[in-house]
Amino acid sequence: MKILLMGPPGAGKGSQSERLVKDFDLTSISTGEMFREAYRNGEQLGIEAMTYIERGELVDDDITNEIVRKRLLRKDAERCFLLDGYPRTVTQAEALDGMLKKMNSCLSAVINIVVDKTAILERMVGRRVCKQCSATYHLSFRPPKVRGVCDQCGGELYQREDDQLESVQNRLNIYETKTNPLINYYDKRGILKNVNGMQSFADVYADIKRALRDIT
Numbered sequence: 001m002k003i004l005l006m007g008p009p010g011a012g013k014g015s016q017s018e019r020l021v022k023d024f025d026l027t028s029i030s031t032g033e034m035f036r037e038a039y040r041n042g043e044q045l046g047i048e049a050m051t052y053i054e055r056g057e058l059v060d061d062d063i064t065n066e067i068v069r070k071r072l073l074r075k076d077a078e079r080c081f082l083l084d085g086y087p088r089t090v091t092q093a094e095a096l097d098g099m100l101k102k103m104n105s106c107l108s109a110v111i112n113i114v115v116d117k118t119a120i121l122e123r124m125v126g127r128r129v130c131k132q133c134s135a136t137y138h139l140s141f142r143p144p145k146v147r148g149v150c151d152q153c154g155g156e157l158y159q160r161e162d163d164q165l166e167s168v169q170n171r172l173n174i175y176e177t178k179t180n181p182l183i184n185y186y187d188k189r190g191i192l193k194n195v196n197g198m199q200s201f202a203d204v205y206a207d208i209k210r211a212l213r214d215i216t
């Protein structure tokens, strides 16, 4: 089973992907993780990628395709994998199809977690983190007992730059403009499975499993 998991920032894609990898014994292929690893190892590819990531931009297609191509050639990616964060553009999707075809393979399914943009904004913009112990809170869904103060250690709560309205809006807009054509691309190929992301973690997961039932 070779699947791609898609969903905008804040859709809970990370936790769903962790669970899928565990339950279905998949090799997790996350470009974000690979870039960070390459960067830590001082590889040129990683250093170049980080200049994009730091600006909040998508990493160049050629760099991204290359890191994925290398990864797919490894033994543990032969049978089953879950792609996370790649492909993000139609150009990347075409490149991926080409790589897999050379290996006599193809994607089995594309799971798309569909969420409401306004709800995602609210979810992310309301997030607060403790400066001392990194505990996370939410102004509406999980407020601290005392405004601005951590329940656990009394530390000061703050809003991460990533969670500020403009940053979230920016990422959502990038995601939408770049990803919508990709969703159409996989829809036309008949392998797109939309899953309603506006439910509890467990319900979203159950829907994903259902969508994968007939897939080998």
Ligand SMILES: [Zn+2]
Binding pocket: 130, 131, 132, 133, 134, 135, 150, 151, 152, 153, 154, 155
């Ligand atoms: Zn704290």
